Amino acid sequence: MCLSDEEPICGICKLFGDHESHPVAKISDAYAEKKVSFAEDIQLVLQKWESTEQAMQATEKLIRELATSAADTLAMIDAIGDSLLGGIKRRVATLKRQLESEHSSKLEKLQLVARELEAPRQLYQQMKMLLQHHTNAVQFLHEHKRLKAEMERLVEGSVFPHVPTKDAIAIRRYFQELIRGIDITAFVFPETDQVLVSTPGLLEAWQAGCAMQGRLSQQVLEDTLYKALMGSASKPNEEAKLPGNPSHSSSSSSASTSSAQRSEVGSRESTV
Incomplete structure (x- = not known):
């Protein structure tokens, strides 16, 4: 060995x-x-x-x-998460119904105003057509009686129907109702104060639903999110910078943003 x-x-x-x-x-x-x-x-x-x-x-x-706590936590996340998502989906559905009702109501009123405003033109065309193209005296006198009555009623009620200066849907109100009770600041990077959601993606989705209103600018969306983050306790000088504020268009000429952004934000205030 x-x-x-x-x-x-x-x-x-x-x-x-x-x-x-x-x-x-x-x-x-x-x-x-x-x-x-x-x-x-x-x-x-x-x-x-x-x-x-x-x-x-x-x-x-x-x-x-x-292992037990991880399984219990996962079950809690699934249960509470599904409940929260369900609540948000129900709120979205409710807001859509409210929006549809508000849109229908406002549209009906505006269509009524449009018909009343259209009445003089239609009556004018009917009277002109009768004067220039009546078949005979009998037909003229018969139609004359009806059109004369409509003309007198129209002239006597010479007050034009009230045309609202602004009757668009308030996007901000629906947005604030949508995020009501949700701590939107939890979706912000503390270092940069940037919303975690992809703003370009959100802008694209928003614009896709606003084709009839024109293109929304990045600034409009960011201002709306900023308003939601800051809440309703903004300072007066800050409030003037937010979209939808009546003084926004007058103060935008002295803002530091570019003229193109200012004009676009001003043009979208009525819908935000």
């Missing part, structure tokens, strides 16, 4: 090989010594194991508790 390399060797290796200069011992003696030493090492490992067993059990308990 080579004591230097701790491996069994033959006699030739000791006499002529690499182990010639190494100390050696009988295999039986080395075996007995190593066996006693190995038994002592086993006891040391056993003591170490026994000393860590309690900590190991505590660690395994923590692992089980971690």
Whole structure:
């Protein structure tokens, strides 16, 4: 047994090989010594194991508790998340119904005004047509009576119907109702105060639904989001800069934004 390399060797290796200069011992003696030493090492490992067993059990308990808490948290996220999403979807549906009702009501009133304003032109065309193209005297007198009555009624009620100066849908009101109770500041990077939602993507989606009103500018959308973030407690000088404020168009000439942005924001105020 080579004591230097701790491996069994033959006699030739000791006499002529690499182990010639190494100390050696009988295999039986080395075996007995190593066996006693190995038994002592086993006891040391056993003591170490026994000393860590309690900590190991505590660690395994923590692992089980971690898995349980993760599963419970996931179930909570799913349940509460579905509930919140369901609530938002119901609110969206309610706002859409309100919007449809408001649009129908305002449209009906405006169409009534349009018909009343159209009445003089239609009557004029009918009277002119009768005067120039009546078949005979009998037909003229017959139609004359009806048109004369309509003319007198129209002239007597010479007051034009009231035409509202502004009757568009207030986008801001619906936007504020949509985010009511939602902490919109939770969706902001604290370092940059930038909304987490992709503003270009939101702008594109918004513009897609506003094709009849023209293109909305990036500034209009950002101003609306800014208003929602700041709340209704904005300072007077800040309020004048927000879209939808009556003084916005008059103060925009001194703003630091470009003239193109100012004109576009001013043109969209009525819908925001």
